[in-house]
Amino acid sequence: MLDIQLLRTDIDAVAKRLADRDFHLDVTTFNALEAERKSIQTRTQELQSKRNALSKGIGQAKAKGEDTAPLMAEVAGLGDQVAACEKQLEAVQAKLSEMLLVVPNVPHASVPAGKSADDNVEVRRVGTPRKFDFTPKDHVDIGEGLRLLDFAAGVKIAGARFTVMKGGIARLHRAIAQFMLDVHTQEHGYTEVYVPYLVNSKSMEGTGQLPKFEQDLFKIPREVFDDDAVVSELEASGASVSSVSAKTIDRSLYLIPTAEVPVTNLVRGDIVPLDSLPLKFVCHSPCFRSEAGSYGKDTRGMIRQHQFDKVELVQIIHPEQSFEGLEALTGHAETILKRLELPFRTVTLCTGDMGFSSAKTYDIEVWLPGQNAYREISSCSNFEAFQARRMQARFRNRNGKPELVHTLNGSGLAVGRTLVAILENYQNADGSVTIPTVLRPWMGGAEKISS
């Protein structure tokens, strides 16, 4: 969520920069709502103030044993007026926040303007793609050849975009996650956390998945009052059926699309001490994505799954340090690829390709011989105060005043795609796959996966 103060004082500049990411900010509507809000709020507060003063007067008069009837008469008509104004104010504020919640973050000045992924800017390239003296296969052929990846089984059990791993590949998958966790905790100073994989809507709102991107999530419906017994009990207590159904509260849970959601929300509503910053968390979790709207895209193999594992890096950081922090965090993710000796390149996403909540994002793309292309394996973003404002996540600054933190996160790395990259880059002519040296301790010392 953007700072409403910024919109009040400098909305044209904001609208201009948001246009770079192809978002039209409705300045006219905002200004009209703001003007309405201002007048209603002023009027409401005047009335409230008057009522409070009179009520206080009644209390004082009663204490002295004076007659309160004149004061009571004076305040009589106020109640309804106050209630009406409060209702109006609530309505206009709801409209404003509804509008604000779907406005994306403003790109940082260092982000290149652009329409699509084609306009992303490469910042570095590390490693050289290997020259094969045979025609390299993609991970599907490698995995199925080894009889250790079973796409058909995934389809049978759940459906498309689910995969079953077996034996050496399942173990390699586990080894990758273990390796990443150990590097980030032991060398990069992150604290490992284990978190819920189902979260409430407040958490999804905090990190920006809701209200705008519900269609990307798997939802577990849960409502209170949907139980007949509860309803009749309420009726017995005097509530009418209509008021009961109107009060139905959605308590649905959502499967996390990334550990970013539960981990970042650890600080939701908190005021953390200044000296605890930056908080650095690493979390291995499954991720669940509906992939609505990506029909036909990456249907082959494990690149785009409804369920995949990821090791996620999250930092809760001082606003003055967040851009340095983003560089460091991106470096932490790159370290994994360097250790695995996988060629990659890092790009700065242009304004048109960035995620909703991000002020700046680096994508790390790993070389996939099976596709003869670099493919995203990590996305590292600085959200500045965008998520913090939604979450009311703050720290106490030097003056003792609460101030919004900045939040960062990035994959360090996506486990499934790392597995794909290893299978394809480390494949041998005989169909076996060499295990990267750094992973062997988690593979019982084995050097190869073969059938």
Place this chain on the structure above:
RNA sequence: GGAGAGGUGGCAGAGUGGUCGAUUGCACCGGUCUUGAAAACCGGCAGGGGCGCAAGCUCCUCGUGGGUUCAAAUCCCACCCUCUCCGCCA
């Protein structure tokens, strides 16, 4: 699932209809004293919002939402959460 207790400022803990957004203690910050520190003493210290150049004025918030009332931390209803005991269970 059954029975009970409870949710108040960073923490502890008062407050059961009226100058209470809240007594007090601890913690924290500033000052006096001291060679320095501690102690003692004095002062400050919840969060969010609006109006205003500012000084300042004002509104909202005592788990959440609704209700009663001129007035609610306090009374009523529902929900959420925490704790204790019993039962069940990976």
